[in-house]
Amino acid sequence: MNDFEYERRFFCRELPAEYNDDDPTLIIQSYYVHEGNYGLRVRVTARHVRCELTASTDPLAVLDAYREQFSEAFVTVKGPSVGGTRYENEHAIDSGIAVELIKRGGEVIIKNRYAVWIAQDGWSVDMFGGTNAPLIIAEAERNAPVTNLTIPKFCVTEITDQPRFNNDGLAAHPFGEWAGEFEAELAKNGPQFQQLFGTNTMEQ
Numbered sequence: 001m002n003d004f005e006y007e008r009r010f011f012c013r014e015l016p017a018e019y020n021d022d023d024p025t026l027i028i029q030s031y032y033v034h035e036g037n038y039g040l041r042v043r044v045t046a047r048h049v050r051c052e053l054t055a056s057t058d059p060l061a062v063l064d065a066y067r068e069q070f071s072e073a074f075v076t077v078k079g080p081s082v083g084g085t086r087y088e089n090e091h092a093i094d095s096g097i098a099v100e101l102i103k104r105g106g107e108v109i110i111k112n113r114y115a116v117w118i119a120q121d122g123w124s125v126d127m128f129g130g131t132n133a134p135l136i137i138a139e140a141e142r143n144a145p146v147t148n149l150t151i152p153k154f155c156v157t158e159i160t161d162q163p164r165f166n167n168d169g170l171a172a173h174p175f176g177e178w179a180g181e182f183e184a185e186l187a188k189n190g191p192q193f194q195q196l197f198g199t200n201t202m203e204q
Contacts, residue, residue, distance in 0.1 A: 119203070
């Protein structure tokens with residue numbers, strides 16, 4: 001059993017209209033451990049739920065409002081991300097139990113996830129709410145290292161090995177607390193795309 005995930009991740013400013021399909025997956029998850037880029041997570045997901053997320057969104061209020069519509073739940077152990085590779089071991093649990101666990105502890109984040117197909121890869125685009133709004137992260141994930149990737153034009157810069165952008169990092173230190181600092185870094189250094197994964201192709 002392969003307990004590693006292989007992905008490359010990118011900071012975005014928007015999701016183009018052609019990929020915004022009106023049917024994202026609503027995700028609420030709580031991190032109980034998030035030290036040193038290790039994480040223990042409980043997650044619930046709901047499909048066919050249209051929930052607009054803003055900086056004022058309260059994840060726990062949304063959890064209560066849609067608790068009967070969360071159809072899947074998982075507990076997951078994650079290790080540090082190194083070179084686009086991260087240990088992950090995930091197990092399904094009862095969604096009702098997961099809702100109660102999230103309500104009772106951990107650091108909670110909420111997001112809408114859009115599934116899009118670009119070139120040869122399936123991508124997940126996460127649009128965050130609450131204290132992480134208006135962060136948007138796109139990721140390409142494969143069953144092996146993500147090499148020779150076609151990077152869509154809406155990706156601004158690569159954040160693959162930046163722990164602060166991992167979900168456990170965002171749970172501990174939400175994007176809203178350091179967005180200005182990041183934007184200043186981006187303005188100073190410009191977009192960065194890793195050259196360790198074969199040849200990058202930028203979508204035209």
